[in-house]
Amino acid sequence: MSAHLLDDFARAENGIGTDSGRTARPPATTFQHARRDQNAVSAGLERRLLVWLAERTPSRVNSDHLTLLGFGASFLTGLAYFLARWNSSGLLAATACLALNWLGDSLDGTLARVRNLERPRYGFYVDHMLDTFGALFLMGGLAASGYLDWRVAAGMLVVFLMLAIEVYLATYTLAAFRLSFWRLGPTEIRILLGTANLVLWFRPSTRVLGTSYSLLDFGGCVAIAAMAVMLTVAAAQHTARLYQEERLNH
Numbered sequence: 001m002s003a004h005l006l007d008d009f010a011r012a013e014n015g016i017g018t019d020s021g022r023t024a025r026p027p028a029t030t031f032q033h034a035r036r037d038q039n040a041v042s043a044g045l046e047r048r049l050l051v052w053l054a055e056r057t058p059s060r061v062n063s064d065h066l067t068l069l070g071f072g073a074s075f076l077t078g079l080a081y082f083l084a085r086w087n088s089s090g091l092l093a094a095t096a097c098l099a100l101n102w103l104g105d106s107l108d109g110t111l112a113r114v115r116n117l118e119r120p121r122y123g124f125y126v127d128h129m130l131d132t133f134g135a136l137f138l139m140g141g142l143a144a145s146g147y148l149d150w151r152v153a154a155g156m157l158v159v160f161l162m163l164a165i166e167v168y169l170a171t172y173t174l175a176a177f178r179l180s181f182w183r184l185g186p187t188e189i190r191i192l193l194g195t196a197n198l199v200l201w202f203r204p205s206t207r208v209l210g211t212s213y214s215l216l217d218f219g220g221c222v223a224i225a226a227m228a229v230m231l232t233v234a235a236a237q238h239t240a241r242l243y244q245e246e247r248l249n250h
Helices: 003-013 043-055 063-083 089-114 120-145 150-174 186-202 215-245
Strands: 035-037 176-178
Touching (some): 043 089, 063 120, 089 186, 120 150, 150 176, 186 215
């Protein structure tokens, strides 16, 4: 993997133009890239892996194909959880679909940056609209699986969407797109969920610390509490920052 390509990729992720000599297609309108804040545990390794994969992706495969792969995999993940209600093999299928979702959802933007064929407005809008539907598929499948109480699933979906709204508003008002909280990003969440799937496949009746809570119910409650704290802290910080930056002079 060439060093200059990794450097260009890192610069593009931070909203900085490159001078590698490649000719970029001019945007339809002036658009300001938001800075991408990504400090998840896996971020460095994941970035190198995605660039390596993008460099070896056949030319006939483009970013739209990968976006559709990620979206289709999110639907299949929910379907696999639904089928797990009757056959625990659905948990293994869900784990495989989560891996495919990672591939499509993570590689599409990297491929566009490596090929210098970015469509920032289209990509941002489509990617996150499909993520919204993907969250619905995932939580719906988990709620129907019998492994997670539907009320916990509904709570996770609501708080996730509220946190997503905060992130998108911050992206617009502060030009900073936050991809991770507390060193956890989408990749870490997929890994944790896949690990829980494997545990439940081996021991479907797993309880947490001898309590009556199932593994996914306990994890879901922790996720709701964590996302609620993330949302509250981020909203307070961003409100205070915007107030200071746009203070009225009486």
